[in-house]
Amino acid sequence: MTATLGAIWRHPIKAHGREAIDRVSLRAGEAMPMDRVWGVLHEGGADLAVTELRAGGWAPCTRFLRAAGTPSLMAIEARTDGATGEIELTHPERPPLRFDPDREEARLLEWLAPLAEPGRAAPCRLVRGGQALTDNAAPSLSIAFRSSHDSLATGMGQSDLSMLRWRCNLWIDGTSPWEESGWTGAELAIGSAVLKVIEPITRCRATAANPRTGRIDADTLGALDALGHREFGILAEVIKSGEIATGDQVRLS
Numbered sequence: 105m106t107a108t109l110g111a112i113w114r115h116p117i118k119a120h121g122r123e124a125i126d127r128v129s130l131r132a133g134e135a136m137p138m139d140r141v142w143g144v145l146h147e148g149g150a151d152l153a154v155t156e157l158r159a160g161g162w163a164p165c166t167r168f169l170r171a172a173g174t175p176s177l178m179a180i181e182a183r184t185d186g187a188t189g190e191i192e193l194t195h196p197e198r199p200p201l202r203f204d205p206d207r208e209e210a211r212l213l214e215w216l217a218p219l220a221e222p223g224r225a226a227p228c229r230l231v232r233g234g235q236a237l238t239d240n241a242a243p244s245l246s247i248a249f250r251s252s253h254d255s256l257a258t259g260m261g262q263s264d265l266s267m268l269r270w271r272c273n274l275w276i277d278g279t280s281p282w283e284e285s286g287w288t289g290a291e292l293a294i295g296s297a298v299l300k301v302i303e304p305i306t307r308c309r310a311t312a313a314n315p316r317t318g319r320i321d322a323d324t325l326g327a328l329d330a331l332g333h334r335e336f337g338i339l340a341e342v343i344k345s346g347e348i349a350t351g352d353q354v355r356l357s
Contacts, residue, residue, distance in 0.1 A: 107278035107354040109294055110250060115271060117205065117230075118143040118237045119170045119310075120216075121182025121193050122268060127349035130297045130342045135236030135243040136273050138184060142205050143237040144169040144216065148225035161234015162241050169216075169227045171310035176219040178269070178310065179318030195219065196317065205230060219318075240339060244302060247284075247292075248272035248337040255281035256336070260327045268315035269324065270307075272337050276354050282331075284338050293355040296346030304335035311336070 112125050118140045128137060145153050149167030156163040171177040176197070183192045192202040193215070201215045209230040216227050236243050248270050257265035267275065274294075287301045311324040328334045 105279060105283075105354075105356050107276050107356075109274060109348060109350055109352045109354055110277040111275040112348070112350060113271075113273055113275075114139040116141055116182055116184055116191055117193075118165075118168055119177050119271075120144060121180040121191075122271065122315075123182045123184060127347060129345070129347045130245075130299075131345045132342050133243060134342060135238055136245050139245075139273060140233070140237040142230055142232050143167075144212070144227045145229040145231055146225040147228045150228050153231070157231060157233060160241075162237065163233070165239045168237070169220075169225075170308075171313055172308045173224050174219065174221045175310065175313035175320050176221075176318035178313040178315050206232065240302075242302065242341060244339045244341050245274060245299065246270075246272040246305060246337055247274045247276060247299075247340055249279050249281075249284050250275055250277045251279050251281045252284065252336065256324075256327055256331075259330070260322065260324075262322060265322060266315045269311045269313070269322070270337055271310070274348075278354075285335070287338060287356070291343070291357045292340060293357065294346075295348035295352040296344075297342060297348050298344035298346070299340040300343045302339045302341055304333075305337040305339055307334050307336050 113122050114136055115122050116138050146169045153163040153167035179195050181194045190202055190204050194200045203211045212230055213227055220226050238244055253267050290301050292299045312320045312322055314321045
């Protein structure tokens with residue numbers, strides 16, 4: 105296999121913005137730095153989430169405001185300022201917001217209010233997890249594959265289907281379509297880091313929303329169902345610390 109790391113993305117606030125970076129240092133047993141550090145609780149899950157976060161530092165995704173129920177969130181872009189700790193969020197329907205996530209919760213909630221879906225539980229609290237607020241309890245990175253995305257997009261007749269729909273941390277180029285479906289338990293060496301594949305990622309309705317507009321415009325789940333599953337991408341845990349950068353070779357063992 106001749107494959108390379110094509111892109112690196114992080115999402116400082118779970119489901120609220122994405123940020124491309126060129127390189128990052130990974131640590132064994134941890135998720136990507138600055139990925140899903142904070143999450144926005146909704147009114148229907150806040151009390152349970154606070155209890156869960158106090159107990160173990162993590163809460164399930166159902167407690168948080170997500171694009172599966174609020175597709176407009178998919179159009180948020182993020183930029184972090186390492187010097188100040190501030191985050192800048194942009195959205196095509198909102199003015200830019202630059203704020204401190206540990207001190208200015210109210211400003212974020214006010215900014216989000218017009219994006220909320222009528223009839224759904226409203227955002228009510230911004231919280232920092234004791235560990236990364238990934239969708240599974242084990243700290244992990246999500247990895248997707250350009251060839252599988254292109255194959256799915258071709259089958260859907262949507263050549264311009266954005267890869268950002270999948271909200272993955274790493275994108276790998278140079279594999280065969282769907283080759284990764286048999287990689288559970290395998291190890292991936294990228295740069296000086298090594299990751300172990302945990303399991304495939306089962307997808308939800310969030311992927312139907314356009315990352316440019318935040319509006320539902322593609323039947324991604326139907327396209328996956330036609331293949332006999334709803335899996336796209338894989339989860340992996342870091343088992344050897346190291347630095348990775350776009351362009352690095354990816355080696356499978």
